[in-house]
Amino acid sequence: MSLLTLSNIAHLYFSKNTYTKALDQISFQVKKGEFISLLGPSGCGKSTILSIIAGLIQPTSGEVLVNEASTNTSNQLTGYMLQQDYLFPWKTVLDNILLGPQIRKQQNASMRERANQLLEEVGLPNVADLYPHSLSGGMRQRAALVRTLITEPEILLLDEPFSALDYQTKLKLEDLVFKMLRTYHKTAILVTHDIGEAISMSDRIIVMRANPGTIAKIFDVPIEIRNEIPFLVRRHQKYDLLFDKIWNELNQQEAKSAPE
Amino acid sequence: MKNSSDYQLFSAYQKQLKTEKKIVLIWQCLLLIGFFSLWELSSRLYWIDPLLFSSPSRIINLVLERFANGTMWTHLQITMFETILGFIIGTLLGIVLAIMLWASERFSNIMDPYLVIMNAMPKVALGPIFIVALGPGYISIIAMGAIISIIITTLVVYSAFREIDPNYRKVLLSFGATKWQCFHKAVFPASLPVMISTLKVNVGLSWVGVIVGEFLVSKQGLGYLIVYGFQVFDFTLVMASLLLIAIIAAVMYKLVEQLEKWLIRHRIDS
Structure with a gap:
């Protein structure tokens, strides 16, 4: 049984003088505990898929099923992590983290305790009372991870959460997120344009093509590197093999769409 | 070393x-x-000509004398009262209107041409209408002190509301926040600096509205003293009133500036 099913999703964006088909015929399933990456060029509708799953946008047609049941708002089950941390600068780190529970009216003393515990787990002890501007980019993104995790989402939606970080921080955070998700048995969908990131973190990689955004090909990550932490995956020979395959696939997509 | x-x-x-x-x-x-x-x-x-331009010593003598016999206080108080009230009402109504525009895109579209006209309109020209409608008293003057800053506050604050990075809302929406929660958690606190900066502009505008209002109503207040002094050719009185206005307006501006600093330090945390 799959946790999440997207069935034949299509989405149109309208503007005053024109409309664009952002997504077409998007169908895939995600099992509980699975890590999926959506990989593709910018403008292929990857982020739109996440927004649809999160219930932030209603697809023009098609259905999102969670636990085999149709849903319009899967908000309670999903946690969204954006490209940048978007911590509110006028709130302390702790207040930022408690934003989700506060909105869902679940804020209480045990939540505070949980927040502090999670902060410690991501390697940020003693920052709860600081304001975000005094933290580095990597620290802020880790705090944002805690903000997402505290509402106990079933499915984490990661919208290029590492793309605004420097390379070293990015690699470290990949490892951290990977470990945290494994520890808490979370399901995750990562949107990225970084082939290496997709291979090193996921179980399956959905390669997309643009105009309209459709699924081009789905790659299974070899079993040997699935459970390895991202940093070590990058040194594995299977990594290079898969990298080449995906690279070629993306190039073909580009070549196909070029003549227009 | x-x-x-x-x-x-x-x-x-x-x-x-x-x-x-x-x-x-x-x-x-x-x-x-x-x-x-x-x-x-x-x-x-x-x-x-000392008759026209007076002199600092005469002005200071007049001010001291008028304060001593109490005839200055009432004028001073009434003008300050009108200005402060006009400033507060104008700012608050402006922000409320901006919130209404933000809450409904349709309302905002409907209001758009009217806001443009009302903004372009020189508000003090509405003075006679206020006096007819609200009576020749301090209510009309307060209304003038307020109207002069409402529309500009609305436009500035509304555009600040709209310029908030939509990703802050996305964070909240991903937790299932309602529109009102988004407003009160992200949009309002993020626009607070802009709202505070309009305070400084509005305090100056309210002075314009109130003084012109007092010119027109001509009953009491520093604006009245200026007109009165002009009519009886007592330019010492005109200059003394101007001096007092300059001092109080500057003090108010500084107070608003302090308020601004205080508000920024204690962001309404919610």
Whole structure:
């Protein structure tokens, strides 16, 4: 049984003088505990898929099923992590983290305790009372991870959460997120344009093509590197093999769409 | 050794800052004293007509005398009361209107042309209508002090609401926040600096509305004293009123500035 099913999703964006088909015929399933990456060029509708799953946008047609049941708002089950941390600068780190529970009216003393515990787990002890501007980019993104995790989402939606970080921080955070998700048995969908990131973190990689955004090909990550932490995956020979395959696939997509 | 020389450079820099500050202050004082001395001198030597331009000594005598016999206080109080109330009402209504525009895109589209016209309209021209509608008293004057800042506050604050990075809302929406929660958690606090900066503009605008209102109503207040002094050719009274307005307006501006600092430090945390 799959946790999440997207069935034949299509989405149109309208503007005053024109409309664009952002997504077409998007169908895939995600099992509980699975890590999926959506990989593709910018403008292929990857982020739109996440927004649809999160219930932030209603697809023009098609259905999102969670636990085999149709849903319009899967908000309670999903946690969204954006490209940048978007911590509110006028709130302390702790207040930022408690934003989700506060909105869902679940804020209480045990939540505070949980927040502090999670902060410690991501390697940020003693920052709860600081304001975000005094933290580095990597620290802020880790705090944002805690903000997402505290509402106990079933499915984490990661919208290029590492793309605004420097390379070293990015690699470290990949490892951290990977470990945290494994520890808490979370399901995750990562949107990225970084082939290496997709291979090193996921179980399956959905390669997309643009105009309209459709699924081009789905790659299974070899079993040997699935459970390895991202940093070590990058040194594995299977990594290079898969990298080449995906690279070629993306190039073909580009070549196909070029003549227009 | 190296550290101590670094420190010396630093203290030299600090000293330079202090000297600069002192020079500026000295010049400011010189300008003030110079201006008033020149005025006094030219008036006494009849370089300018003392009947028209009065002189600082006469003005100060008049102010002291009027304060002593209490005839200045009422005017001063009424003008301050009108200005403060006009300022508060204008700012609050402006922000409320901006919130309404934000809450409904359709309302905002409907209101758009009217806001443009009302903004372009010189508000003090509405004075006679207020006096007819609200009576020739302080209510009309307060209304003028308020109307002059409402629309500009609305436009500035509304555009600030709209310029908030939509990703802050996305964070909240991903937790299932309602529109009102988004407003009160992200949009409002993020636009607070803009709202506070409109306060400083509005306090100045309210003075314009109130003084013009007092010109028109001509019953009491510093604006009335100016018109009255002009009509009876008592320019010492006109100048004295101007001097008081300048002082109080500056004090109010400084107070609003302090309020601004305080608000920024204690962001309405919710």
